[in-house]
Amino acid sequence: xxxxxxxxxxxxxxxxxxxxxxxxxxxxxxxxxxxxxxxxxxxxxxxxxxxxxxxxxxxxxxxxxxxxxxxxxxxxxxxxxxxx
Numbered sequence: 001x002x003x004x005x006x007x008x009x010x011x012x013x014x015x016x017x018x019x020x021x022x023x024x025x026x027x028x029x030x031x032x033x034x035x036x037x038x039x040x041x042x043x044x045x046x047x048x049x050x051x052x053x054x055x056x057x058x059x060x061x062x063x064x065x066x067x068x069x070x071x072x073x074x075x076x077x078x079x080x081x082x083x084x
Contacts, residue, residue, distance in 0.1 A: 001039045001068040012029075017080055028040055
């Protein structure tokens with residue numbers, strides 16, 4: 001998923017990491033050069049939808065748009081982290 005708006009410099013990645021870890025979601029979050037934030041996340045669909053909802057709740061004033069792409073899980077991730 002990709003979140004756009006004023007989503008960098010506000011703790012978005014650290015909050016995403018905290019929420020994902022608390023929900024048992026696997027994957028990563030990183031800032032993109034154009035100012036967006038990208039997240040790759042694996043977990044059960046209802047948990048991923050909860051994750052997205054929580055992010056929107058925390059950052060609704062900053063998120064202008066979100067693009068979500070659903071794909072089959074690969075099982076390649078262990079934990080959730082921030083990519084730099």
